[in-house]
Amino acid sequence: MTAPAPRDSKWRARVEASFARQAFMRHLGAEMSHVAPGAVDITLRMTPDLTQQHGFFHAGATSSIADSAAGYAAMTLFPAETGVLTSEYKINLLNPARQATLVARGRVIKPGRTLTICQSDVYGIDETGEVHVATGLFTLICLPGMKD
Amino acid sequence: MTAPAPRDSKWRARVEASFARQAFMRHLGAEMSHVAPGAVDITLRMTPDLTQQHGFFHAGATSSIADSAAGYAAMTLFPAETGVLTSEYKINLLNPARQATLVARGRVIKPGRTLTICQSDVYGIDETGEVHVATGLFTLICLPGMKD
Amino acid sequence: MTAPAPRDSKWRARVEASFARQAFMRHLGAEMSHVAPGAVDITLRMTPDLTQQHGFFHAGATSSIADSAAGYAAMTLFPAETGVLTSEYKINLLNPARQATLVARGRVIKPGRTLTICQSDVYGIDETGEVHVATGLFTLICLPGMKD
Amino acid sequence: MTAPAPRDSKWRARVEASFARQAFMRHLGAEMSHVAPGAVDITLRMTPDLTQQHGFFHAGATSSIADSAAGYAAMTLFPAETGVLTSEYKINLLNPARQATLVARGRVIKPGRTLTICQSDVYGIDETGEVHVATGLFTLICLPGMKD
Numbered sequence: 001m002t003a004p005a006p007r008d009s010k011w012r013a014r015v016e017a018s019f020a021r022q023a024f025m026r027h028l029g030a031e032m033s034h035v036a037p038g039a040v041d042i043t044l045r046m047t048p049d050l051t052q053q054h055g056f057f058h059a060g061a062t063s064s065i066a067d068s069a070a071g072y073a074a075m076t077l078f079p080a081e082t083g084v085l086t087s088e089y090k091i092n093l094l095n096p097a098r099q100a101t102l103v104a105r106g107r108v109i110k111p112g113r114t115l116t117i118c119q120s121d122v123y124g125i126d127e128t129g130e131v132h133v134a135t136g137l138f139t140l141i142c143l144p145g146m147k148d
Numbered sequence: 149m150t151a152p153a154p155r156d157s158k159w160r161a162r163v164e165a166s167f168a169r170q171a172f173m174r175h176l177g178a179e180m181s182h183v184a185p186g187a188v189d190i191t192l193r194m195t196p197d198l199t200q201q202h203g204f205f206h207a208g209a210t211s212s213i214a215d216s217a218a219g220y221a222a223m224t225l226f227p228a229e230t231g232v233l234t235s236e237y238k239i240n241l242l243n244p245a246r247q248a249t250l251v252a253r254g255r256v257i258k259p260g261r262t263l264t265i266c267q268s269d270v271y272g273i274d275e276t277g278e279v280h281v282a283t284g285l286f287t288l289i290c291l292p293g294m295k296d
Numbered sequence: 297m298t299a300p301a302p303r304d305s306k307w308r309a310r311v312e313a314s315f316a317r318q319a320f321m322r323h324l325g326a327e328m329s330h331v332a333p334g335a336v337d338i339t340l341r342m343t344p345d346l347t348q349q350h351g352f353f354h355a356g357a358t359s360s361i362a363d364s365a366a367g368y369a370a371m372t373l374f375p376a377e378t379g380v381l382t383s384e385y386k387i388n389l390l391n392p393a394r395q396a397t398l399v400a401r402g403r404v405i406k407p408g409r410t411l412t413i414c415q416s417d418v419y420g421i422d423e424t425g426e427v428h429v430a431t432g433l434f435t436l437i438c439l440p441g442m443k444d
Numbered sequence: 445m446t447a448p449a450p451r452d453s454k455w456r457a458r459v460e461a462s463f464a465r466q467a468f469m470r471h472l473g474a475e476m477s478h479v480a481p482g483a484v485d486i487t488l489r490m491t492p493d494l495t496q497q498h499g500f501f502h503a504g505a506t507s508s509i510a511d512s513a514a515g516y517a518a519m520t521l522f523p524a525e526t527g528v529l530t531s532e533y534k535i536n537l538l539n540p541a542r543q544a545t546l547v548a549r550g551r552v553i554k555p556g557r558t559l560t561i562c563q564s565d566v567y568g569i570d571e572t573g574e575v576h577v578a579t580g581l582f583t584l585i586c587l588p589g590m591k592d
Contacts, residue, residue: 024206027175027197049175053296058172059215059234064208086207087411088435090238090386090534092561092581094554109579110538114410115383115437117536119579135553135563137536137581139384139435141411148201235559236583238386238534240413240433242406257431258390262558263531263585265388267431283405283415285388285433287532287583289559320502323471323493345471349592354468355511355530360504382503386534444497 004038004111008080015040015072018084018148022068030065032072038108040072045101057097062104062122062134066091069106070118070138075148077111083146087115091136099124099131106138116140152186152259156228163188163220166232166296170216178213180220186256188220193249205245210252210270210282214239217254218266218286223296225259231294235263239284247272247279254286264288300334300407304376311336311368314380314444318364326361328368334404336368341397353393358400358418358430362387365402366414366434371444373407379442383411387432395420395427402434412436448482448555452524459484459516462528462592466512474509476516482552484516489545501541506548506566506578510535513550514562514582519592521555527590531559535580543568543575550582560584 008014012035019025019032025042028050034041042065044050044057052058067086075084103123110117122134156162160183167173167180173190176198182189190213192198192205200206215234223232251271258265270282304310308331315321315328321338324346330337338361340346340353348354363382371380399419406413418430452458456479463469463476469486472494478485486509488494488501496502511530519528547567554561566578 018201021201022206023196023199024209028208048171051171053166053169054231054294058170058212059237060176060208060212061172063211063215064206067207067211083202085244086241088238088240088384088413088433089207090236090581092236092554092583093234094561096233110536110576117384117538117579132554135561135581137384137534137579139536146202236532236561236581238433240406240435242413258388258428265390265431265532280406283413283433285386285431285532287388314497317497318502319492319495320505324504344467347467349462349465350527350590354466354508355533356472356504356508357468359507359511360502363503363507379498381540382537384534384536385503386532388532389530392529442498 004077004108006037006076011076014148015075019072025068028061028064037076038073040069040106042069042104043101057102059093062097062102063091065102065104066120066122066134066136069104070120071140073106073108073118074116074140077108078142081147083143083148085141085143087139087141089136089138091134093134095131095133097124097133099126101125102133114142152225152256154185154224159224162296163223167220173216176209176212185224186221188217188254190217190252191249205250207241210245210250211239213250213252214268214270214282214284217252218268219288221254221256221266222264222288225256226290229295231291231296233289233291235287235289237284237286239282241282243279243281245272245281247274249273250281262290300373300404302333302372307372310444311371315368321364324357324360333372334369336365336402338365338400339397353398355389358393358398359387361398361400362416362418362430362432365400366416367436369402369404369414370412370436373404374438377443379439379444381437381439383435383437385432385434387430389430391427391429393420393429395422397421398429410438448521448552450481450520455520458592459519463516469512472505472508481520482517484513484550486513486548487545501546503537506541506546507535509546509548510564510566510578510580513548514564515584517550517552517562518560518584521552522586525591527587527592529585529587531583531585533580533582535578537578539575539577541568541577543570545569546577558586
């Protein structure tokens with residue numbers, strides 16, 4: 001997709017303020033590490049609190065940052081005075097997530113007035129490079145009047 | 149599906165011990181509230197830490213308990229000396245999750261030697277009754293030698 | 297879900313007329329075998345034209361009737377002067393589809409003004425009984441003005 | 445993913461012979477238009493037989509070629525004496541498929557001994573260019589002994 005254009009001059013401030021209100025992201029320790037029109041990255045550092053029974057990142061933690069990255073990527077293109085909700089998503093867990101840091105890269109594939117479709121890819125990063133940990137497809141819904 | 153039979157006499161102890169090692173479930177405050185062959189429920193009480201920007205449960209929190217319920221429902225039917233990993237899932241978020249308590253009900257639809265397919269439904273519960281908050285389909289993989 | 301109510305007195309005629317215009321269903325040999333509010337079944341008899349390389353029903357044939365069953369189940373609850381399109385779906389193929397007849401049972405899980413979520417289960421039927429061949433989740437969109 | 449390597453010198457002949465046995469692809473009029481390690485394209489020309497009620501390609505036709513493209517992309521990397529089955533997939537329909545020709549581009553994202561994950565994107569092509577009609581994620585299973 002070439003050059004999606006924000007429809008609200010305050011898009012960046014709205015996205016950052018909404019993310020700051022996501023208490024769950026703070027509870028996980030996630031940070032928004034990149035914001036551009038149609039593209040948001042969210043980064044999560046490994047802590048023991050985020051693990052499943054083998055000591056890897058729990059699929060729920062991996063999915064949570066993939067979901068927020070997709071949702072805010074969509075929101076960068078939403079008009080003012082609207083909110084974003086996830087309607088549905090699907091995620092494939094490709095490799096064990098046991099790296100020091102995860103980054104979820106949410107990208108808009110198809111913007112729309114009501115529904116926006118995003119892809120979100122999660123990479124595990126350590127000193128040896130990047131591993132493709134997960135890939136997902138997300139449907140986000142734009143809700144007029146439900147201010148984020 | 150009629151009466152799935154565990155293949156390991158210690159299935160319940162293994163499932164409970166593995167869940168106790170999921171630090172992420174503890175970090176969310178989730179509890180395993182029902183365990184039977186092919187069926188596991190996980191319960192999560194609302195706290196401010198679990199919310200997204202509108203004050204509802206974050207889709208990531210909802211999905212995380214749906215995933216653990218599906219995974220442990222599958223594991224009740226796995227042989228000894230095996231582990232469980234989520235291969236992929238898809239979830240539809242049906243209604244805002246703003247109730248006092250969520251319960252995820254993971255059920256085995258199709259057991260298999262390598263792949264087990266589960267459905268997981270999440271309900272929001274408060275004094276007025278139950279709301280169907282989410283429904284998902286999960287593929288779990290049985291890993292011989294990767295003891296849970 | 298209890299007793300979904302059609303919003304258009306001509307719902308049955310509209311659904312049947314729209315199905316009759318789906319040339320692709322005719323090309324496969326599929327028939328609408330049950331129609332009720334929030335529920336549509338579509339039946340497909342095995343012919344050599346529908347097979348993949350092992351002689352089973354091709355996943356595409358199985359999915360096609362699951363999709364039409366879900367779409368028309370949703371449409372039974374749509375207002376007059378609207379059309380239905382599939383926004384997305386996910387399907388798990390549970391068992392080889394090698395029976396004489398497939399029936400896809402589409403059921404509305406969550407009706408909505410814009411988005412309706414359906415489950416569609418496909419069963420293979422022969423003289424020995426029913427096999428659960430596939431299960432899927434579908435998001436249908438209601439399009440005002442796009443008359444079906 | 446860089447340079448996936450086939451594990452069977454006869455991979456191309458096996459893939460082409462298996463596709464030739466998919467009677468369903470022939471029934472739709474689909475052709476395999478590109479075959480390389482980890483990548484298969486399938487092309488489908490519009491005919492009235494393939495339409496839904498608005499005259500677009502039926503989602504089932506679009507999904508069917510996306511599924512075969514993903515399955516054969518996976519099979520290019522499978523060892524000899526194995527077969528391929530679709531375990532599950534999810535597809536988002538992004539734009540109406542009303543172009544003269546569809547091409548589904550199946551690509552391996554993550555090869556594996558048992559499970560291979562593919563992305564399949566479908567484009568509608570006419571004199572004005574390409575439209576991104578659908579995107580999907582597919583899990584394929586490699587079955588030793590089930591010769592394709």
